[in-house]
Amino acid sequence: MLSYYLRLASKSFRRTPGLTALMVCAIALGIGACIVTLTVYHAMAGNPIWWKNNVLYAVTMDSWDPARPFDPDNPSLAPDQLTYRDATYLMTSSIPKHKAIMTQLLGMLNGAPGQTAPIPVMTRATTGDFFPMFDVPFEYGGGWDAAADRGPEPVIVLSRAENEKLFGGSDSVGRTILWNGRQFRIVGVLGDWQPVPRFYDVVNNPFASPEDAYIPFSWGPTLQELPAGPSSGWGSTPVNNYQQFVNAEDVWIEMWVELPTAASRARMLAFMNSYWAAQRRNGRFQRPLNNHLTNVGDWLKVNHVVSNDNSILLRLAFAFLAVCLINTVGILLAKFLRRSGITGLLRALGASRSQVFYQHLVEVAVVATLGAAVGLLMGIIGLKAVQHLYSAASALDAGSTNYPALTHFDPIGIGWALALAAVSTVAAGLYPAWTIGRLPPSRYLKSQ
């Protein structure tokens, strides 16, 4: 019967092409709007390392001013970064499977073959566990070991894009390059790695691309390179040189640990609390105990990575889809009722209520499928338009925001949007199909 119903549906569409086009356009508009907002929202709100959500933890301790909280709007939150003193102490713990501290430095790369001018690169100064902890893929080579961290050894990892720019994409492992005038040996080139949002660093722009160069964290203090990202401090201690900076109550280092078990998490927290207690006895940490290990999902939430505007926009998109669907229901009802004479005839000829219901539901499903297909097309065009629209903004913030990744066609997210739209359209069509199936045949035969 399905093929017969499909045939009847196609004849019905040909009978009323205008109404059919109107319904398809209404659904497609709603779906298109949903696809665009869902794609951006999904990219912004998604957890790019969901498979490690419950083993990766951001480490925070409340070392802030006893007189006022770090964030007056959220007094319960500890600072989102650590002081140098606290970070380097916590790094001595052997409890985590992996642990990394990190900050951003601004570097200039020079000395590649044929390079005429230095290239500024945002550099992540971190520890070697950064790569295995965050499952960072490598195209060539790999990261560095703890000995290189301790040295520090002059090793550097480049992003794929940077390697392409400097070495034409060839295997550059083993070659040397100048980073801020000092020679570094390339030990690895990243594969395609675009975590959106950049969960490990929400303090800087969480929607920026990952850095183009990575060096051992200790090079910062060794070369007395001040962080390129934000640092916040309190207290009256003067900061006139690098040494004073690292000794001050300034928070500028992010720390992540990998704790695979509940027991290791408890032990790590106990380690942090014991350090907190010792420091408190020495006059630091005068605020209440507020040490946290926060998993990736919660970390994105507490740092409001997805702004309320985006959530509102998403709700508006769904409201728009609902309005489109309600309109479609109205059109479907009008269309079906206009054909009530034929429906009465079909009932007289022996069609049961359920047969009439399914016949009309198939028609709704075809409209939903057409609407979803056109909506998908509109969504893709919409995403391209958003990319185009924001290319100017991208140029303004020097390309630091990863707009292509935000508006990247995400098959899973779009699959969900399409399935949702198709299901909701069919659900919306249930009422008209049910109504037409309930019509008493004799009353409508007269109108035929």
Add this chain to the structure above:
Amino acid sequence: MLKMQDVSKVYRTDLIETHALRNFSLEVKSGQFVSVSGPSGSGKTTFLNVAGLLETFDTGIYHLDGQDVSRLSDDARSRMRNEKIGFIFQSFNLIPDLDIYDNVDVPLRYRRMKAAERNQRISKALELVGLGSRTKHMPSQLSGGQQQRVAIARAIAGDPALILADEPTGNLDSLMARQVMDLLEQINEMGTTIVLVTHDPELARRAQRNIHVVDGVVIDSAPYERRMAVDERAAGNSMPG
């Protein structure tokens, strides 16, 4: 074939009650050709709707082909309509965007019949009504008489035991009306019971029995000639002096 006993049907609105059928009793035997006549609003169409299971009734007993239909579910009534009853309407009621073949196919589709059997039945029915060569024509390409013949083909394709015809010649000229009646008689001769609602005395006369309905009640159920003679006698008796 069709037996109604004291069947009543009342249409109710907030303001009024209309008794469309009052203790309506009628028996039509298998293979009969019966006409139903009566003035407008007498309940002919309601009778046809109830007889055709298009409407339910309030009280009484109705047996169709030996089966009590008063307690059948909607699905069972639909199935019975599909398998046992063929409908012919005054305004033909063909589906305008289906060709002739597909129009005749409709009731067979709902019976979930196999394609080969459907094809054979459709061809046979269209041959019988003389339209075997016009299967791909659309209804709008046919004359009124031809359209009604398609409707007849649709009604008989399912091989029903009973055909209910509501003013089947009402929209046709006299020549076409006669052709349609010839066709119905031919079908009746093949054993199908026919109940025909008509205003036309000429058509009523061609049935074996005429049921006269007034105010939802069967007034008479006799061969047309006998009823007319009774009517004329009654008129003569009432003439003054």
